[in-house]
Amino acid sequence: MQNKIPLSRRHFLRQTTLTTMGFALGAPIVFGHFMPKGLTPVALSNGASFDSLPGKRPEMIVLNERPVNAETPPHLLNDVLTPKDLFFVRNNGLPPRRDEINADTWTIRFDGEALRTEKSFTLAELKAQFKHYTYQLTLECGGNGRKEFNPPAKGNQWGLGAVGCAAWTGVRLKDVLNAIGLKSNAVYIGYYGKDMHLSGDPDKNPISRGVPMSKALEEESLIAWAMNGEDLPLLNGYPVRLVFGGWPASCSGKWLERISIRNKVHDGAKMVGQSYRVPCKPVAPGSKVEDKDMCIIESMPVKSLITYPKSGAQIKAGKQLPINGHAWAGDLEVAKVEYSIDFGATWQACQLKPPANRLAWQQFNASVSFPQKGYYEVWAKAIDSNGQAQPMLLPGWNPKGYLNNACHRIAIKVA
Ligand SMILES: Nc1nc2c(c(=O)[nH]1)N[C@H]1C(S)=C(S)[C@@H](COP(=O)(O)O)O[C@H]1N2
Numbered sequence: 395m396q397n398k399i400p401l402s403r404r405h406f407l408r409q410t411t412l413t414t415m416g417f418a419l420g421a422p423i424v425f426g427h428f429m430p431k432g433l434t435p436v437a438l439s440n441g442a443s444f445d446s447l448p449g450k451r452p453e454m455i456v457l458n459e460r461p462v463n464a465e466t467p468p469h470l471l472n473d474v475l476t477p478k479d480l481f482f483v484r485n486n487g488l489p490p491r492r493d494e495i496n497a498d499t500w501t502i503r504f505d506g507e508a509l510r511t512e513k514s515f516t517l518a519e520l521k522a523q524f525k526h527y528t529y530q531l532t533l534e535c536g537g538n539g540r541k542e543f544n545p546p547a548k549g550n551q552w553g554l555g556a557v558g559c560a561a562w563t564g565v566r567l568k569d570v571l572n573a574i575g576l577k578s579n580a581v582y583i584g585y586y587g588k589d590m591h592l593s594g595d596p597d598k599n600p601i602s603r604g605v606p607m608s609k610a611l612e613e614e615s616l617i618a619w620a621m622n623g624e625d626l627p628l629l630n631g632y633p634v635r636l637v638f639g640g641w642p643a644s645c646s647g648k649w650l651e652r653i654s655i656r657n658k659v660h661d662g663a664k665m666v667g668q669s670y671r672v673p674c675k676p677v678a679p680g681s682k683v684e685d686k687d688m689c690i691i692e693s694m695p696v697k698s699l700i701t702y703p704k705s706g707a708q709i710k711a712g713k714q715l716p717i718n719g720h721a722w723a724g725d726l727e728v729a730k731v732e733y734s735i736d737f738g739a740t741w742q743a744c745q746l747k748p749p750a751n752r753l754a755w756q757q758f759n760a761s762v763s764f765p766q767k768g769y770y771e772v773w774a775k776a777i778d779s780n781g782q783a784q785p786m787l788l789p790g791w792n793p794k795g796y797l798n799n800a801c802h803r804i805a806i807k808v809a
């Protein structure tokens with residue numbers, strides 16, 4: 395009799411939940427139909443997981459498993475181009491499984507009020523019909539550094555490593571949009587990806603953000619299928635994603651299936667309310683801020699990271715310590731990087747390289763000497779081309795804990 399019962403709504407929901415849990419576990423739950431209702435698989439509740447970070451190095455710091463969020467320890471970001479197995483992962487929902495993705499038939503639909511005609515391109519058509527470009531572009535999560543804010547802000551407690559810079563290869567978004575034909579009322583683009591909302595409800599989007607047309611039409615704004623010359627890692631958006639260097643990485647939609655050209659600011663999931671917004675005017679720590687007083691984050695603020703040595707390094711007295719790292723400044727260039735060994739009382743200049751291209755992070759280095767034995771902190775401070783410097787300890791507090799661009803500090807013992 396059992397199997398004669400039509401697929402009821404309840405059964406459907408139950409099936410969806412099991413499927414969702416299967417995604418999170420990385421494998422279907424074979425005897426799921428016997429699992430007591432409401433039971434959470436032990437692997438999801440105690441952190442045991444099987445390949446929750448496929449394609450990533452075990453040194454990645456996993457903040458959450460559902461959704462998966464992982465950051466890179468700063469000393470492992472020492473390469474000019476962040477290797478794909480060390481690039482941070484920020485998921486708002488459940489990514490598609492590898493076996494659900496067919497790169498050969500993958501299609502991106504372009505639609506919206508401000509597009510002349512709706513049009514779809516397979517990934518193969520995009521590759522064949524438009525010129526390819528490769529740019530080194532820095533992506534940083536808007537919430538990177540959130541864990542330092544006080545009072546604390548809810549959300550992933552990112553330390554320093556939700557940032558990376560890779561060489562992304564793809565086609566220019568502007569070439570594709572111009573080929574389809576933009577209307578003069580185009581204001582914003584909104585993306586949609588193949589990932590699933592945590593609830594398992596296929597009608598909800600985990601995230602659907604975008605950028606204004608001015609950013610969308612920049613030369614470096616890409617629909618990208620490769621990272622450092624290879625396929626994108628699954629967790630970073632395989633087979634194709636958007637990349638908008640210098641803006642909160644939340645603008646750069648992964649597993650890209652659809653782009654809507656809007657005649658108003660896009661109103662998708664996590665575009666509205668308090669998400670990826672900061673108070674338009676500074677507020678006192680702990681303040682409640684109404685939605686109407688919150689402004690969308692655009693270009694990210696100037697910031698730097700010391701990637702060598704690792705914090706906690708020990709050196710012999712009388713020796714010089716070489717330090718190096720990266721600095722980036724949203725849409726701007728970094729003009730100067732300085733370091734301090736006296737808690738910011740005095741600053742010394744670092745050597746600084748120009749960016750490989752616009753929106754790429756820049757490399758700095760210095761040789762540091764210490765006057766005597768003891769505990770020191772080396773602080774790095776970058777200054778952008780508008781003269782804006784990183785704050786020493788914390789920038790202005792905001793309700794969701796975005797844009798912490800405080801100076802990076804590493805501990806050094808001279809013995
Ligand atoms: N489809 C989709 N795109 C997405 C997200 C997501 O959850 N789903 N997360 C966004 C956020 S908040 C960030 S910080 C970046 C992270 O990119 P990464 O995981 O490749 O580092 O992807 C953005 N694009």
Ligand SMILES: [Mo]
Pocket residue numbers: 484534535536537643644
């Ligand atoms: Mo993010």
